[in-house]
Amino acid sequence: MIVKEGVDTMNVEMNERIAQIRYEIDEAVRKAGRSDGVSLMAVSKNHPYEAVADALGCNMTLFGENRVQEIAGKFTERKEGEFTLRLIGHLQSNKVKKAVSLVDGIDSVDSEKLVRLIDKESEKAGKVMPVLLEIDTAKDGTKHGFGDKDDLFRTLEVISSLHHVKVEGLMTVGPQTSVETKIYKAFNSLRLLQDECAQQFPDLDFHQLSMGMSGDFRIAIEAGSTIVRIGTAIFGSRGY
Numbered sequence: 001m002i003v004k005e006g007v008d009t010m011n012v013e014m015n016e017r018i019a020q021i022r023y024e025i026d027e028a029v030r031k032a033g034r035s036d037g038v039s040l041m042a043v044s045k046n047h048p049y050e051a052v053a054d055a056l057g058c059n060m061t062l063f064g065e066n067r068v069q070e071i072a073g074k075f076t077e078r079k080e081g082e083f084t085l086r087l088i089g090h091l092q093s094n095k096v097k098k099a100v101s102l103v104d105g106i107d108s109v110d111s112e113k114l115v116r117l118i119d120k121e122s123e124k125a126g127k128v129m130p131v132l133l134e135i136d137t138a139k140d141g142t143k144h145g146f147g148d149k150d151d152l153f154r155t156l157e158v159i160s161s162l163h164h165v166k167v168e169g170l171m172t173v174g175p176q177t178s179v180e181t182k183i184y185k186a187f188n189s190l191r192l193l194q195d196e197c198a199q200q201f202p203d204l205d206f207h208q209l210s211m212g213m214s215g216d217f218r219i220a221i222e223a224g225s226t227i228v229r230i231g232t233a234i235f236g237s238r239g240y
């Protein structure tokens with residue numbers, strides 16, 4: 001076989017890391033006795049576009065970023081339909097317009113006010129924006145997200161009446177602890193809440209549970225996660 005130098009530019013190490021993660025996802029799905037699949041989101045925050053390009057070369061198609069400013073600077077060359085990019089970090093009101101123009105979904109919606117703003121800007125842009133509602137399951141005072149069920153249900157009422165946001169499910173960041181039972185409990189509470197939302201709002205299409213990061217995605221899958229958001233285990237440490 002003739003090896004052409006410089007032609008095969010795949011990042012082999014990254015490809016192996018992703019293969020390992022996919023293997024562990026499959027193992028966790030199998031252990032949980034689940035028959036559905038789990039999507040792998042590559043969280044490229046604090047890494048340059050070259051890292052994203054490497055991940056594209058490893059067949060990643062779903063990306064998550066935390067900050068609108070960083071997305072605006074990093075994804076200047078993105079072609080329509082090349083890959084899916086979703087916002088997973090806290091969104092400030094004054095960045096909604098920009099976010100709506102840049103991303104394919106907003107997974108960190110944490111207030112009724114934000115829902116209304118996203119709807120308004122999406123209408124202006126001629127879009128229907130897919131969203132996930134972020135829930136504070138860790139309740140340790142450091143996380144964003146709805147902490148109150150009444151608040152969440154009121155917001156879902158509002159969403160039912162809007163035409164330019166489409167809720168797909170819930171998202172959470174698990175608690176910062178090594179105690180696995182605590183992590184499982186938090187993730188399981190999100191699944192139970194999802195079931196309750198689906199029952200209360202049968203017209204809304206709840207089907208996604210975004211939970212699990214590099215350190216806890218196996219536990220999240222056990223609890224029913226449908227999307228895991230992986231940064232460090234794909235791209236390495238972010239150096240902060």
Ligand SMILES: *Cc1c(COP(=O)(O)O)cnc(C)c1O
Binds near residue numbers: 213230231233
């Ligand atoms: C950074 C981040 C991730 C990825 O975290 P890792 O531990 O690096 O896998 C996932 N979700 C959110 C909301 C994040 O901010």
